[in-house]
Structure formats: structure tokens, C-alpha cells
Amino acid sequence: MKVTFVIPTYNEAENLPRLVSALFDLPLPELSLLVVDDNSPDGTGRIADELAVQTSGRVDVLHRSGKLGLGSAYIQGFQRAMQQGADAIGQMDADFSHPVEKVPALIDALQTCDYAIGSRYVPGGSLDERWPFWRKALSGWGNFYARTILGLPIRDVTGGFKLWKASTLRAMPLERIKSNGYVFQVEMNYVASRLGFHACEIPIYFADRRWGQSKMNFRIQVEAAIRTWQLLGMYHDLQKQ
Numbered sequence: 001m002k003v004t005f006v007i008p009t010y011n012e013a014e015n016l017p018r019l020v021s022a023l024f025d026l027p028l029p030e031l032s033l034l035v036v037d038d039n040s041p042d043g044t045g046r047i048a049d050e051l052a053v054q055t056s057g058r059v060d061v062l063h064r065s066g067k068l069g070l071g072s073a074y075i076q077g078f079q080r081a082m083q084q085g086a087d088a089i090g091q092m093d094a095d096f097s098h099p100v101e102k103v104p105a106l107i108d109a110l111q112t113c114d115y116a117i118g119s120r121y122v123p124g125g126s127l128d129e130r131w132p133f134w135r136k137a138l139s140g141w142g143n144f145y146a147r148t149i150l151g152l153p154i155r156d157v158t159g160g161f162k163l164w165k166a167s168t169l170r171a172m173p174l175e176r177i178k179s180n181g182y183v184f185q186v187e188m189n190y191v192a193s194r195l196g197f198h199a200c201e202i203p204i205y206f207a208d209r210r211w212g213q214s215k216m217n218f219r220i221q222v223e224a225a226i227r228t229w230q231l232l233g234m235y236h237d238l239q240k241q
């Protein structure tokens with residue numbers, strides 16, 4: 001199975017080379033990576049180009065003109081990965097919050113599910129104890145809020161470590177996805193669930209970012225609070241397949 005993980009980056013120069021080397025240490029010869037870089041001022045895009053050369057094309061790079069947001073980075077990345085014939089398409093942050101060693105478990109999960117989620121909120125899953133209380137509370141509350149309003153049968157609806165069967169993504173109207181911050185994860189889960197797709201949750205330990213700065217901000221949180229309600233009205237036409 002040809003698996004491509006899409007990795008959006010904005011100022012991840014310290015993390016990216018280490019992440020790529022950790023991923024390619026996995027016993028997964030059919031794994032490739034697609035970095036979507038938004039013209040990072042710290043030169044992450046140039047580093048990604050160097051990695052593409054060093055890995056003889058196992059890393060591909062999509063350069064965008066400026067910081068256009070996580071959601072659209074993933075949508076463009078998914079589309080490119082599908083065009084290039086991937087059977088499964090993953091999502092992963094560049095900052096080592098998502099455990100590299102769980103990639104094989106996500107791949108195995110696709111034998112029984114339409115997509116897999118690396119989950120902090122199922123038994124065995126957890127959050128970095130170094131996260132400040134407010135950040136943990138926000139994550140827990142944000143999850144409860146979105147899961148309850150949308151009636152989703154998923155414990156970690158905001159998690160960004162996922163693997164989709166290409167057939168699942170192909171059946172989803174990706175051109176209609178509007179969210180740009182982390183609520184993008186919620187919107188994708190909601191659309192998938194309306195279409196009747198089933199997610200498996202694999203427990204993960206979510207570590208705090210290793211290097212670099214957080215891009216989380218107030219605007220992203222306001223988008224999440226409002227968008228969750230909007231989603232209820234946006235996808236009435238979607239039905240189980």
C-alpha cells in the first residue's frame with residue numbers, strides 16, 4: 001500500500017529534518033512524504049527542497065506563497081497525493097507532537113476502518129503533562145463542545161494525526177471544506193460521518209512541540225467556536241452512501 005503523509009509547515013526548520021529522518025527509519029518502504037510549506041520565513045521550504053534531493057524524491061514539496069492556513073494546506077496536499085496515486089493519505093504535524101512510532105498502527109487500522117485517528121481521548125491516550133492547565137482544559141473543552149454539538153461518535157474530534165483511505169477522501173467534497181485552523185479536523189470528521197464513514201481511534205501520547213513556536217492564536221479559537229455551529233447547516237445534503 002502506497003502511503004503518503006502530508007506535513008504542513010510554517011517555521012519548522014528545526015523539526016522537519018529530524019521528523020523526516022525518524023519517519024524514514026520506520027520499516028515502511030512504501031511511505032512517502034509531502035511537505036506543504038507556506039513560504040516560511042525561517043527557510044523551512046528550502047530545507048524541504050534539500051530533503052527532497054537527499055531522499056531521491058521520497059519527500060515531495062508543495063510551496064505556497066504565504067501563510068494560507070492549515071486547512072487549505074491539507075486540502076491541496078490531499079489533492080496532490082491522490083493525483084500521484086497514493087492508496088492512503090496521512091496528516092501529521094511537523095513538531096513531534098504526533099508519535100512517529102504509531103504510524104504503523106494507523107496503517108493497520110485501515111484494514112477495518114475508513115480512516116484512522118491518533119487519539120488522545122480514548123483509553124491509553126494522553127496529553128503531555130507539561131502542557132499548562134489552560135491548554136489542556138481548552139483542548140478537552142473544545143473536544144467536548146464539537147463532539148456534543150455535532151453528535152460525533154469520535155472521542156478526539158480535534159486531533160490532527162490521521163490516516164485516510166484514498167477512497168474515503170475521494171468520496172468527500174473536499175472543495176467545500178471551509179475551515180482553516182484546527183477546526184478543520186472537526187469539519188473533516190463531520191463530513192466523513194455524514195457520509196457514513198467509520199473512524200478507528202488509536203491511542204496516542206500527544207507530546208508538546210519539540211522546537212519552534214506555536215501557531216495557535218485567539219482567531220483560530222474563535223473560528224472553531226463559530227464554525228462548529230455553522231457546520232450543522234452546511235452539509236444537510238450529504239447522506240450515508
Ligand SMILES: Nc1nc2c(ncn2[C@@H]2O[C@H](COP(=O)(O)OP(=O)(O)OP(=O)(O)O)[C@@H](O)[C@H]2O)c(=O)[nH]1
Nearest residue numbers: 008009010036038068069070073093094209214215
Ligand atoms: N503550511 C502551513 N502550515 C501550518 C500553518 N499553520 C500551522 N501549520 C503547521 O501545522 C502544524 C500544526 O500547527 P501547530 O502550530 O503545531 O499548532 P498546534 O499543534 O495547535 O499548536 P502547538 O503545538 O502548541 O504549536 C505544524 O506542523 C505547523 O507548522 C499554515 O498556515 N500553513
Ligand SMILES: [Mg+2]
Nearest residue numbers: 093095097209
Ligand atoms: Mg503542534
